Amino acid sequence: MNEEIDFILDAAKEGMEAAISHLEREFLKIRAGKASPAMLSSVLVDYYGSQTPLSQVANVNTPDGRTISVQPWEKNMLQEIEKAIMNSNLGFNPMNNGDMIIINVPPLTEERRIQLTKQAKAEAEHAKVGVRSARQDANKDIKDADVSEDLQKNATADVQELTDKYVKKIDDFLGMKEAEIMKV
Missing domain, CATH: 3.30.1360.40 (Gyrase A; domain 2)
Incomplete structure (x- = not known):
């Protein structure tokens, strides 16, 4: 592939990794019953x-x-x-x-658990927005790149593949956090 395209893909991956690491930090702040x-x-x-x-x-x-x-x-x-x-x-x-x-640290009530789950979902959605923003920037850079149409199409497909992978990671993190919160 082209060096310029590789650079764009690396930048997109970096942006998506940043969204995941931010989500992990935010999830640490959401307590799930045990003191931390x-x-x-x-x-x-x-x-x-x-x-x-x-x-x-x-x-x-x-x-x-x-x-x-x-x-x-x-x-x-x-x-x-x-x-x-x-x-x-x-x-x-x-x-x-x-x-x-x-x-x-008092034990969580059912109502509080539901609130914390909603908070976790909101944080996951913020992370997905970050991933999509990285995708949007990468697609714009690919479109502006001085490469053939075929290379642009392949690179755009690669960016979408990356996006899907990171969105799935976020969903997996959210599923684990929800299970942790709802466990009595």
């Missing part, structure tokens, strides 16, 4: 005047499937961390024992 340090990844703490991710001011662990423990590196940060967790709208009620913060 990733649940607190969006929490920002006021650390001496600047908003800092929780993971940079404390050690976040999961001693068991229903508990998250937050051990700050500086004792005087306990109140700030507790306040940041409460203000983060994650629905957690942190308990401060003077040494560390303990968060009990």
Whole structure:
């Protein structure tokens, strides 16, 4: 094949991979019943005047499937961390024992599971939009490329094949995440 076409296909593949990796990161934030340090990844703490991710001011662990423990590196940060967790709208009620913060993760209700499934579907749809956008860009670049019509047709078919492959990957990820969320 032509070098220009190979470059376009590689760029499309890269864009589709980026959509998949973004989806994986978003799925980590959607909790599926068991505690995970990733649940607190969006929490920002006021650390001496600047908003800092929780993971940079404390050690976040999961001693068991229903508990998250937050051990700050500086004792005087306990109140700030507790306040940041409460203000983060994650629905957690942190308990401060003077040494560390303990968060009990409540079991999911059926209604909450359905909400989380809808959220997962929305994230999967965003990823599909990213894949389709990469396809659209690649097809436009192929059309603008200075190559024969046959080569353009073959390249467009290759892009569609890539798109189908990545959309199937997204559907598979979504299926696994839905099963994980709905498992009681």
